[in-house]
């Protein structure tokens with residue numbers, strides 16, 4: 001089954017707000033991304049409801065814990081019927097291998113893509129330096145993406161700015177999920193490594209995540225249509 005190339009980030013507090021947005025989306029055209037805020041408020045049942053409506057769901061909970069805990073967590077996430085789950089690559093090789101091994105036990109048609117966050121798109125070199133990582137962002141992204149591939153995962157979360165480098169180094173089959181997408185007229189918000197939808201497409205990303213440029217727009221439905229038109 002092919003997944004949509006655009007996932008709308010539903011960073012809402014509750015199902016009332018999220019349902020209002022979802023009702024304006026076409027599951028045949030876009031997927032939805034559920035993150036920590038909405039999941040913590042509304043829980044797994046709301047996620048499964050969206051799967052039943054036909055949406056491809058990326059459950060963006062970015063697990064980062066000891067291997068046993070993360071293996072159990074990704075298995076629980078997979079059981080919701082979502083298409084994509086993720087962990088933090090900085091959790092290490094053994095953590096990612098344990099997560100991957102747990103999902104490999106599921107039948108192929110019930111196994112979501114497992115991807116790992118490299119360096120958050122809200123971070124630049126000075127943010128990395130604050131946590132003791134004194135290397136250029138691209139170098140750290142590549143290091144964590146190589147580790148992710150070694151662990152057997154399907155791909156990474158990165159900025160579209162790193163897409164060409166990662167596909168050149170790791171091959172086109174390694175999936176790239178890219179937040180930090182900003183249409184030309186949109187605000188950057190807290191994102192530091194951004195590209196427009198068209199630039200991201202040209203860079204060869206597999207999937208884009210777009211939140212506030214849609215969810216905070218005066219007319220979210222129109223904002224989605226304009227993004228899809230930019231990509232067509």
Ligand SMILES: O=c1ccn([C@@H]2O[C@H](COP(=O)(O)O)[C@@H](O)[C@H]2O)c(=O)[nH]1
Nearest residue numbers: 009035119120121179180209210211212
């Ligand atoms: O590196 C990362 C990883 C995840 N995200 C998530 O994507 C969306 C982006 O939302 P915008 O409103 O388009 O900025 C958000 O849910 C983040 O948690 C990311 O931005 N960067």
